[in-house]
Amino acid sequence: MRILAIESSCDDLACCVFEGPDNLLAQRTASQEKTHSPFGGIVPEIASREHLNSISTLVKNTLALLPEDKKKIDGVAVTYSPGLVGSLLVGLNFAKGFALSQNIPFIGVNHLEGHLMSAFLEEKKPQFPFLGLVVSGGHTNLYWVEGVGKRKLLGMTVDDAAGEAYDKVAKILGLGYPGGPILDKLAQLGNPKAVPFTLAKVKKGKYFTSFSGLKTAVFEYVRENKIAENLKNVPIEKSKEALDLIASFQKTVAQSVLRLMLAAYEEFKCPRWVVAGGVACNSEIRKTLQEAATKHKAKLFIPSPKFCTDNAAMIAWVGHEYLKQGIHSDLSLNAIPYEKVDLFA
Ligand code: KG4
Numbered sequence: 001m002r003i004l005a006i007e008s009s010c011d012d013l014a015c016c017v018f019e020g021p022d023n024l025l026a027q028r029t030a031s032q033e034k035t036h037s038p039f040g041g042i043v044p045e046i047a048s049r050e051h052l053n054s055i056s057t058l059v060k061n062t063l064a065l066l067p068e069d070k071k072k073i074d075g076v077a078v079t080y081s082p083g084l085v086g087s088l089l090v091g092l093n094f095a096k097g098f099a100l101s102q103n104i105p106f107i108g109v110n111h112l113e114g115h116l117m118s119a120f121l122e123e124k125k126p127q128f129p130f131l132g133l134v135v136s137g138g139h140t141n142l143y144w145v146e147g148v149g150k151r152k153l154l155g156m157t158v159d160d161a162a163g164e165a166y167d168k169v170a171k172i173l174g175l176g177y178p179g180g181p182i183l184d185k186l187a188q189l190g191n192p193k194a195v196p197f198t199l200a201k202v203k204k205g206k207y208f209t210s211f212s213g214l215k216t217a218v219f220e221y222v223r224e225n226k227i228a229e230n231l232k233n234v235p236i237e238k239s240k241e242a243l244d245l246i247a248s249f250q251k252t253v254a255q256s257v258l259r260l261m262l263a264a265y266e267e268f269k270c271p272r273w274v275v276a277g278g279v280a281c282n283s284e285i286r287k288t289l290q291e292a293a294t295k296h297k298a299k300l301f302i303p304s305p306k307f308c309t310d311n312a313a314m315i316a317w318v319g320h321e322y323l324k325q326g327i328h329s330d331l332s333l334n335a336i337p338y339e340k341v342d343l344f345a
Pocket residue numbers: 010135136137138139162163164166167178179180181184277278279280281282283308309310
């Protein structure tokens with residue numbers, strides 16, 4: 001079954017044609033990083049308008065990459081939730097129109113299920129059930145995953161997502177958007193033990209975390225030590241105080257993420273851990289989780305960075321699974337900006 005997949009939930013627009021996890025026939029992405037960087041974050045209205053400008057050309061160019069004997073598409077998969085509603089609507093409506101014009105089924109895919117299943121795009125694939133952690137710009141969600149469409153949300157951040165904290169810290173240091181990759185690189189030059197941040201304690205329980213306290217502590221540190229002012233005169237690569245702060249922040253985020261996974265491991269004793277989403281590109285998180293997995297004799301599955309950040313292949317993988325089972329969506333499917341919270345009892 002050959003599937004066209006579209007992901008447009010946030011600022012990236014991605015399209016691919018997929019015949020199975022090891023057979024990604026064509027893919028194209030239109031990034032809006034340069035557009036949003038001066039704002040230090042995504043401007044939703046601009047994101048959806050830019051998607052609208054790019055989508056038909058992007059899909060056409062992706063289809064043009066297909067060999068002559070593989071041009072026929074059997075189904076369409078598209079992200080319908082969660083995300084920025086304007087951005088979601090562009091991809092969703094285009095996918096509906098495409099499916100209608102070709103008289104083929106279409107399936108709406110949950111973006112977070114896409115991230116969780118992105119581990120199957122790699123050669124080394126997990127088996128169900130597994131403990132899954134999505135760390136992205138919009139979410140920090142911990143799941144018990146038993147299969148496609150069978151997942152329970154165990155807990156999450158009670159305020160900022162991990163990626164959001166990265167982006168806001170980068171913004172206050174005047175470093176542009178997205179902040180994660182920039183801070184990750186700079187963190188390598190600092191001392192992670194220099195600033196002793198504390199891990200958040202969340203009353204809701206062990207599967208919950210928080211990043212807003214850490215973000216505020218970073219902001220306070222920047223203000224008290226006049227770091228933003230000092231950076232006007234010194235390049236950040238030469239500012240020991242800024243580099244130490246970034247390294248310490250990065251270490252604390254990684255420890256918070258580790259703590260969530262270990263809390264679930266303690267309870268479920270499941271030795272298969274999946275970590276996905278844009279923040280799973282982070283070098284400290286990858287290292288910290290790998291060390292812990294080795295220690296606990298668990299297998300860690302973190303996709304390569306191109307499958308951690310938003311991509312169409314993860315949407316295609318999930319859509320393919322549903323369409324193979326004959327499950328598809330009705331053309332009346334609407335975009336849903338928020339994930340339905342169904343906490344594990
Ligand atoms: O999954 P994703 O591409 O989009 C969402 O669904 O949100 O994640 C984007 C987030 C951004 O906040 C970005 O700063 C963060 O992932 N990110 C990173 C790294 N690479 C991307 N955060 C920390 N370290 C990185 N290396």
